[in-house]
Amino acid sequence: MATVAAKTLGFLPRPTSKTGFWSWVTTVDHKRIGIMYLITAFLMFLVGGTEAWAIRIQLIRPDNDFVSAQTFNALFTMHATTMIFMAIMPLLAGFMNFLLPLQIGARDVAFPRLNAFSYWSYLFGAIFLNSSWFWLSEKGVPDTGWFSYANLTSLKFSGGLGPDFWTVGILLLGTGTLVSGFNFIVTILNMRAPGMTLMKMPIFTWTTFITSIMIIFAFPAITVALLMLLFDRQFAANFFNVESGASVVFWQHLFWTFGHPEVYILILPAMGIISEVLPSFSRKTLFGYNVMVISTAAIGFMGFTVWSHHMFAVGMGPIVNTVFGITTMAISIPTGVKIFNWLSTMWGGQVKFTTAMLFAVGFIMLFTIGGLSGFMHALPASDAQQTDTYFIVAHIHYVLIGGSIFAIMSGLYYWFPKMFGRMLDEKLGQWNFWVMFVGFNLFAFPFHFLGLMGMPRRIYTYSSNMGWDFWNLVSTIGVFVLAAGITLFLVNFGKTMSKKMDAPADPWDARSLEWTIPSPPPEHNFDKVPTVAALDDFWYQKYPDEHHKDLVRPATPVDAHGIHMPGASWMPMFLGLFNTVAGVGIMMHSTVVLAIGLVGTFLAIVGWAFEGDGGYHIEVEGGH
Amino acid sequence: MRFRGSPALRRSALGLLASLSVLLTGCATLPQNPLDPKGPVAEAQTGLLMTSLWVATVIGAVVTVLLVIVVLRFRAKPGQTEVPKQIHGSTKLEILWTAIPIAILVAIAIPTVQANFATMGRIENPDMTVKVVGHQWWFEFQYPEKSVTTANELVIPVGKKVAVELVSDDVIHSFWVPQLAGKTDVIPNRLNHMWLQANEEGLYYGQCAEFCGDSHAKMRFRVRVVSDQAYTAWVETRLAQQKGLPAATDADIAAGRALFEGQTKVKNSAGKEIPKVNCASCHAIDGTTAKGKTAPNLSNVGDRNTVAAGILENYGPDGKFDAALQAANLKKWIRNPVSFKPGTVMPSHPESKLSDTELDQIVKYLQSLNK
Numbered sequence: 005m006a007t008v009a010a011k012t013l014g015f016l017p018r019p020t021s022k023t024g025f026w027s028w029v030t031t032v033d034h035k036r037i038g039i040m041y042l043i044t045a046f047l048m049f050l051v052g053g054t055e056a057w058a059i060r061i062q063l064i065r066p067d068n069d070f071v072s073a074q075t076f077n078a079l080f081t082m083h084a085t086t087m088i089f090m091a092i093m094p095l096l097a098g099f100m101n102f103l104l105p106l107q108i109g110a111r112d113v114a115f116p117r118l119n120a121f122s123y124w125s126y127l128f129g130a131i132f133l134n135s136s137w138f139w140l141s142e143k144g145v146p147d148t149g150w151f152s153y154a155n156l157t158s159l160k161f162s163g164g165l166g167p168d169f170w171t172v173g174i175l176l177l178g179t180g181t182l183v184s185g186f187n188f189i190v191t192i193l194n195m196r197a198p199g200m201t202l203m204k205m206p207i208f209t210w211t212t213f214i215t216s217i218m219i220i221f222a223f224p225a226i227t228v229a230l231l232m233l234l235f236d237r238q239f240a241a242n243f244f245n246v247e248s249g250a251s252v253v254f255w256q257h258l259f260w261t262f263g264h265p266e267v268y269i270l271i272l273p274a275m276g277i278i279s280e281v282l283p284s285f286s287r288k289t290l291f292g293y294n295v296m297v298i299s300t301a302a303i304g305f306m307g308f309t310v311w312s313h314h315m316f317a318v319g320m321g322p323i324v325n326t327v328f329g330i331t332t333m334a335i336s337i338p339t340g341v342k343i344f345n346w347l348s349t350m351w352g353g354q355v356k357f358t359t360a361m362l363f364a365v366g367f368i369m370l371f372t373i374g375g376l377s378g379f380m381h382a383l384p385a386s387d388a389q390q391t392d393t394y395f396i397v398a399h400i401h402y403v404l405i406g407g408s409i410f411a412i413m414s415g416l417y418y419w420f421p422k423m424f425g426r427m428l429d430e431k432l433g434q435w436n437f438w439v440m441f442v443g444f445n446l447f448a449f450p451f452h453f454l455g456l457m458g459m460p461r462r463i464y465t466y467s468s469n470m471g472w473d474f475w476n477l478v479s480t481i482g483v484f485v486l487a488a489g490i491t492l493f494l495v496n497f498g499k500t501m502s503k504k505m506d507a508p509a510d511p512w513d514a515r516s517l518e519w520t521i522p523s524p525p526p527e528h529n530f531d532k533v534p535t536v537a538a539l540d541d542f543w544y545q546k547y548p549d550e551h552h553k554d555l556v557r558p559a560t561p562v563d564a565h566g567i568h569m570p571g572a573s574w575m576p577m578f579l580g581l582f583n584t585v586a587g588v589g590i591m592m593h594s595t596v597v598l599a600i601g602l603v604g605t606f607l608a609i610v611g612w613a614f615e616g617d618g619g620y621h622i623e624v625e626g627g628h
Numbered sequence: 629m630r631f632r633g634s635p636a637l638r639r640s641a642l643g644l645l646a647s648l649s650v651l652l653t654g655c656a657t658l659p660q661n662p663l664d665p666k667g668p669v670a671e672a673q674t675g676l677l678m679t680s681l682w683v684a685t686v687i688g689a690v691v692t693v694l695l696v697i698v699v700l701r702f703r704a705k706p707g708q709t710e711v712p713k714q715i716h717g718s719t720k721l722e723i724l725w726t727a728i729p730i731a732i733l734v735a736i737a738i739p740t741v742q743a744n745f746a747t748m749g750r751i752e753n754p755d756m757t758v759k760v761v762g763h764q765w766w767f768e769f770q771y772p773e774k775s776v777t778t779a780n781e782l783v784i785p786v787g788k789k790v791a792v793e794l795v796s797d798d799v800i801h802s803f804w805v806p807q808l809a810g811k812t813d814v815i816p817n818r819l820n821h822m823w824l825q826a827n828e829e830g831l832y833y834g835q836c837a838e839f840c841g842d843s844h845a846k847m848r849f850r851v852r853v854v855s856d857q858a859y860t861a862w863v864e865t866r867l868a869q870q871k872g873l874p875a876a877t878d879a880d881i882a883a884g885r886a887l888f889e890g891q892t893k894v895k896n897s898a899g900k901e902i903p904k905v906n907c908a909s910c911h912a913i914d915g916t917t918a919k920g921k922t923a924p925n926l927s928n929v930g931d932r933n934t935v936a937a938g939i940l941e942n943y944g945p946d947g948k949f950d951a952a953l954q955a956a957n958l959k960k961w962i963r964n965p966v967s968f969k970p971g972t973v974m975p976s977h978p979e980s981k982l983s984d985t986e987l988d989q990i991v992k993y994l995q996s997l998n999k
Contacts, residue, residue, distance in 0.1 A: 073842045073970040149839050155816065156799045156841055161764075246816040252800060253815065286702070292717035317802055317811040317837075319794075319820035322748040326741050333733045337726060344725040345717075347694050353712050354704035365699065372691045376684035383736070385743035386677040388810025389662040389670070392802060392837040458660035458806045460837045463845030469945075471658040540714075547711045 109197025124580025370406025395455025571618025848938025
């Protein structure tokens with residue numbers, strides 16, 4: 005293998021280091037970016053988990069005073085904001101980044117520098133939002149809930165910096181997410197290996213595709229809402245000003261037009277992970293692949309038709325509520341199809357209970373519970389008793405932990421060898437699963453009871469005569485067990501990373517293209533661009549059956565110049581950084597800081613446009 | 629149109645769940661339990677909830693059983709090397725498990741639509757109307773037909789259809805009396821409608837259910853359901869008081885009233901005469917000079933079961949009203965409201981501002997407003 009530098013066209017030199025800290029800062033390699041996403045997001049997951057722990061300590065007994073009312077409100081606001089925007093979404097983005105090009109046989113995403121920019125927007129946005137804990141200004145931490153309903157967020161009712169941190173922070177995080185959405189769509193549509201038609205794509209790639217489309221339709225709604233709120237607070241606009249006759253319900257419509265698709269953005273890629281893990285450890289192809297693709301697309305579409313089910317108590321009247329109730333009930337149909345298709349995938353297979361598989365089976369169980377309580381909220385009259393109680397808290401934790409997080413854990417165990425070249429310890433892994441499974445149910449199942457006993461959400465304390473003491477105590481004990489389970493993963497990670505890299509290319513006898521290349525993959529991914537003749541092509545190369553014997557394979561494209569690799573760049577990091585500086589300027593009403601941010605942003609864009617091509621070619625023995 | 633599900637089935641299901649939850653909480657009572665409905669609105673809502681809970685439980689059980697069968701039956705066996713048959717799908721099966729959920733959903737949609745129309749929005753021909761006004765962090769209750777205002781304890785007659793109009797004075801709140809009716813949001817610039825009716829007399833717990841700032845957890849209230857006669861008498865008393873509260877014969881009560889209305893003066897550091905305290909600048913008491921609008925109307929505060937919006941209860945575990953407890957609650961609340969309700973605008977009254985004797989006098993005055 006030889007590396008040949010390409011000629012530089014622009015006037016700004018591009019960084020060339022391939023190892024060390026700065027090579028990570030300037031990298032545009034989707035695999036490195038994916039790993040950075042995963043590690044950052046896992047750290048944020050621990051931050052959000054610590055907030056959850058503090059919330060549960062406060063609620064361990066009635067009339068507790070572990071934290072003040074205001075701190076409690078800040079804790080639940082930041083817990084949800086962190087988990088949704090800074091932990092689960094970027095954890096899934098980490099998988100998408102790492103896997104998407106590998107699964108479609110590409111050498112990178114379509115826009116490698118934009119991909120890096122997505123990560124840096126995320127990182128600086130996350131640092132910015134969490135720094136609110138340390139500014140120590142009165143009411144400085146966002147404390148109006150992750151939904152931040154108007155007009156509680158107005159200057160009149162929230163005079164501190166809290167809502168400003170929240171608005172600017174989510175705008176920064178959302179920028180990165182939107183850019184990723186476009187990037188993945190273009191990548192999937194243009195960069196698939198020869199022969200990989202859309203209906204031969206791995207299912208995780210499909211869920212990435214649908215999720216990306218959802219992102220580019222959902223995020224503009226919240227971006228608009230956030231800008232309106234920003235204008236209200238910074239420039240005395242009147243979008244949500246009650247005194248000027250504004251409708252505060254308008255915020256709710258905008259927020260949930262984003263917010264409901266968002267929950268599918270959090271669950272569809274998780275379903276994609278499960279749909280990869282189950283076939284591998286059942287040694288069977290995914291049951292009903294076509295239907296799985298169609299149901300994913302159906303959920304993606306229907307996810308935009310149900311937003312008002314978050315607003316059944318708003319007083320929209322029986323007709324509107326009934327319409328949204330029915331659209332919501334309808335969404336359980338494609339979801340149910342998925343669950344039965346997963347069961348059928350395992351049916352007749354040879355199920356091997358690796359840790360990844362345990363988490364996947366756990367997912368089916370827990371997500372079903374979360375889905376069924378979701379179906380219960382879809383009935384507006386019944387929801388009148390459930391909404392804003394712990395019953396809803398139970399639902400979201402079953403779909404987001406039992407669903408998304410269990411899928412992410414499954415994915416981590418499954419793809420860890422591909423990412424880090426080492427196999428996570430299976431014995432510790434089994435402990436990890438069982439402790440998390442027991443801990444999670446101990447923590448979240450009591451929420452069902454508490455909700456049905458009339459405990460509202462978001463209350464920082466309760467009286468002892470309400471009858472809620474026992475299950476709150478159980479839940480708090482559960483959170484410690486859950487935390488122990490997550491700690492076991494960290495131990496496993498530490499232990500595994502100290503081992504030498506010895507993972508084989510295809511440790512699980514799996515089915516998609518990422519398993520055809522070494523673990524970890526070389527920077528150019530594929531020596532030879534793979535060609536695809538069928539769904540699960542790799543599997544049928546290993547185990548040809550009568551339907552997959554004489555497949556006609558497209559010719560491998562030949563590139564006489566070797567493999568072209570994109571050059572590294574400082575600009576994505578600078579652009580993300582100065583965007584954030586500009587945000588700080590807006591929030592602090594500081595013209596100087598704002599000017600630094602805007603000038604820096606402008607210079608980063610100029611640098612982006614005029615830095616040299618800087619790409620290079622890799623020559624591979626027998627490759628191309 | 630009313631919810632028509634089988635009442636007997638519904639009752640037994642509810643009874644089972646209620647007793648189950650009592651067992652689960654170690655025999656504690658559940659005063660705010662939506663599973664123990666006491667009026668037609670809550671009955672329709674909870675009935676639907678129970679129907680859907682049973683459906684969900686059955687579906688959940690089917691999936692669980694299938695999952696357990698799969699996990700037990702299709703475990704990889706040692707020495708297994710043959711490749712399992714790669715089944716790409718089954719149109720028949722997939723149509724089946726699309727069609728069955730559709731059938732279940734259609735079946736459940738019928739009672740859902742019925743319950744929606746039976747419980748939501750404006751009701752035709754109500755027996756009376758009350759207006760709920762949300763404030764951070766207390767509820768104001770107006771009786772527009774009678775020009776009566778009270779706070780934190782809604783009084784309604786048993787068996788009557790009560791139309792409820794809701795609007796907020798500041799941020800969004802939500803009005804929820806689990807045993808009588810599910811939530812309806814209380815929103816500024818928007819008049820919402822709901823209705824409720826109580827089958828039995830009693831004291832029902834309610835709580836704000838939409839996050840509304842610092843003391844959201846402390847925004848509670850009660851609904852006192854009384855006989856028709858008692859309700860009429862209560863309204864008559866309110867209207868009589870509006871014509872003028874008679875001067876007190878008790879010296880302490882008179883002194884308390886003077887303090888409350890800001891008539892007891894002291895000299896400030898500049899030598900100017902100012903009121904010692906002036907509760908009347910925020911609170912109103914019918915038939916007196918106290919006309920404040922920004923805090924709860926205290927016209928019948930001595931008659932209420934709680935102090936400070938449902939937080940401090942004036943009755944013991946036996947549910948019996950206790951005047952000494954009420955006095956103690958009022959005192960600790962007036963001394964330091966923020967320790968009970970973070971963020972409240974009610975100022976604290978340390979001894980330097982209000983002596984024990986003066987506090988006693990104010991509390992006696994408030995307790996005298998017990999009709």
